[in-house]
Amino acid sequence: MEQINLINLKGVCFGYPQRPDLLSDLDFTLNFQERVGIIGPNGCGKTTLLYIIMGLIKPRRGEVEIFGKTRREEGDFKEVRKKIGFLFQNSDDQLFCPSVKEEVAFGPLNFGVNKEMVQKIVADTLARVGLSGFEPRTPYSLSGGEKRRLALATIFAMNPEVLLLDEPTIGLDEETVIRIKEILKSPGLSYIIVSQNRLFLKELTDIQYTINNGKIKRIE
Amino acid sequence: MKEFELRSGRLIDPRVSIIYTLIFSIIIALSSNMLVAVVGLISSIILTILIAINIAMILRRLLIVNIFILILWLILPFSTPGPIIFSIGGLKASMSGVSYALLISLKSNAIVITAISLLSSGGIFNLVRALSDLRIPDKLIYIFFLFYRYTYVLFSEYETIKQGLKIRGFEPKTSFHTYRTYGYVLGALLLKGYERSEKIHRAMLCRGFEGKYRLLDHFRIGPNDLIAIFMMALNIIILLLLQWNRLI
Ligand SMILES: Nc1ncnc2c1ncn2[C@@H]1O[C@H](COP(=O)(O)OP(=O)(O)OP(=O)(O)O)[C@@H](O)[C@H]1O
Ligand SMILES: [Mg+2]
Numbered sequence: 001m002e003q004i005n006l007i008n009l010k011g012v013c014f015g016y017p018q019r020p021d022l023l024s025d026l027d028f029t030l031n032f033q034e035r036v037g038i039i040g041p042n043g044c045g046k047t048t049l050l051y052i053i054m055g056l057i058k059p060r061r062g063e064v065e066i067f068g069k070t071r072r073e074e075g076d077f078k079e080v081r082k083k084i085g086f087l088f089q090n091s092d093d094q095l096f097c098p099s100v101k102e103e104v105a106f107g108p109l110n111f112g113v114n115k116e117m118v119q120k121i122v123a124d125t126l127a128r129v130g131l132s133g134f135e136p137r138t139p140y141s142l143s144g145g146e147k148r149r150l151a152l153a154t155i156f157a158m159n160p161e162v163l164l165l166d167e168p169t170i171g172l173d174e175e176t177v178i179r180i181k182e183i184l185k186s187p188g189l190s191y192i193i194v195s196q197n198r199l200f201l202k203e204l205t206d207i208q209y210t211i212n213n214g215k216i217k218r219i220e
Numbered sequence: 221m222k223e224f225e226l227r228s229g230r231l232i233d234p235r236v237s238i239i240y241t242l243i244f245s246i247i248i249a250l251s252s253n254m255l256v257a258v259v260g261l262i263s264s265i266i267l268t269i270l271i272a273i274n275i276a277m278i279l280r281r282l283l284i285v286n287i288f289i290l291i292l293w294l295i296l297p298f299s300t301p302g303p304i305i306f307s308i309g310g311l312k313a314s315m316s317g318v319s320y321a322l323l324i325s326l327k328s329n330a331i332v333i334t335a336i337s338l339l340s341s342g343g344i345f346n347l348v349r350a351l352s353d354l355r356i357p358d359k360l361i362y363i364f365f366l367f368y369r370y371t372y373v374l375f376s377e378y379e380t381i382k383q384g385l386k387i388r389g390f391e392p393k394t395s396f397h398t399y400r401t402y403g404y405v406l407g408a409l410l411l412k413g414y415e416r417s418e419k420i421h422r423a424m425l426c427r428g429f430e431g432k433y434r435l436l437d438h439f440r441i442g443p444n445d446l447i448a449i450f451m452m453a454l455n456i457i458i459l460l461l462l463q464w465n466r467l468i
Contacts, residue, residue: 093419110428
């Protein structure tokens with residue numbers, strides 16, 4: 001699993017329908033075990049960039065290469081979604097199951113993990129984000145911060161090789177932020193974090209970028 | 221399995237529930253026999269009491285159904301030809317109109333009570349699981365699931381918008397401003413609901429959803445189910461016998 005380039009975008013152009021190009025000729029690389037931060041003003045295209053990596057929207061032009069393969073069709077992204085865990089900016093968009101337990105189990109079950117193993121994964125991941133005992137609760141009835149933690153749990157439960165986290169700490173209390181930081185600091189992870197918190201990014205990432213006029217720029 | 225029982229507060233296998241609801245509804249819907257309708261309604265009430273799920277919730281939903289039925293009562297007796305039994309003002313109500321309205325009321329309540337008490341309390345994933353165990357095509361189940369999510373989403377968006385209006389000091393009056401606001405709310409509701417369900421679809425894709433629902437808890441037919449199946453089968457036989465007696 002020693003791939004140097006996990007994610008490689010070349011000359012990616014994208015704009016929403018009836019709008020000017022939001023990303024134009026954008027190049028971006030995420031290397032193995034690299035920890036990248038993205039910061040930038042509202043509406044500059046950070047979330048859009050992550051959507052393109054996950055194959056949720058398709059670029060107008062340019063190449064999306066992930067795990068060494070060019071990804072174009074919907075089918076190409078199956079492997080991508082299995083190995084990249086994506087935390088949505090808004091947790092309400094991410095949660096859809098009737099119970100916390102099923103929510104965490106959804107991913108592993110889709111990947112064919114056996115039932116006993118899934119039970120164990122559910123218990124472990126919920127403990128990791130401090131939601132033990134929440135199993136039968138309905139996700140919609142959780143508080144904002146609890147929803148965030150549950151959304152994180154659904155991603156950790158899939159044991160992804162790469163993490164894309166869109167504003168992971170929004171709405172979380174201090175103790176939970178510390179807990180998340182500890183998880184993210186464990187060695188060997190590769191991830192992209194989008195955040196407006198400069199200090200948080202400095203602490204957890206090796207390189208920081210910003211998006212400006214449709215291009216990504218490294219912040220020195 | 222244990223958790224499923226706890227959460228839903230009942231013990232019947234959802235597959236049994238679905239099949240029974242289906243057969244029961246077809247028999248009741250197709251029958252025009254008053255006796256079948258009455259027995260059907262009684263059996264649905266007994267069922268609800270035996271299962272003992274949230275009676276208040278059932279009553280609330282029944283209220284909505286019966287508001288529509290009330291409208292039928294205002295129209296049917298006066299518009300169906302036949303021997304007249306009473307008249308209000310110039311309007312003459314016919315015997316056959318009244319019995320027709322009565323039949324519809326009994327039938328719809330019987331079906332709705334059965335469906336609510338058997339299908340609505342087990343959680344959407346149990347239903348989905350049961351449907352897929354019954355070999356219903358995944359595409360259909362998927363549509364059903366999204367429809368459910370979409371309805372839920374619309375409702376919660378409505379609540380949010382309502383609060384948004386309140387905190388900005390909106391008070392409904394009979395004014396152009398009020399109607400225009402309602403128009404905006406309706407528009408926003410549809411758009412938001414659509415967008416949210418698209419995002420949920422994306423979230424499902426991101427977690428490896430490929431059109432198949434897998435569930436943690438499996439269903440097993442237990443002793444409770446056997447009793448339930450026996451009683452349900454008996455009820456269906458009784459209804460069919462009543463129906464055929466009439467036919468002969
Ligand atoms: N579905 C859409 N249709 C049209 N325009 C969109 C859509 N989604 C986003 N946009 C627009 O594209 C731009 C970039 O959106 P994006 O969500 O990527 O911004 P962002 O950098 O993540 O901002 P934030 O910091 O607020 O999260 C915004 O101007 C937004 O209005
Ligand atoms: Mg964003």
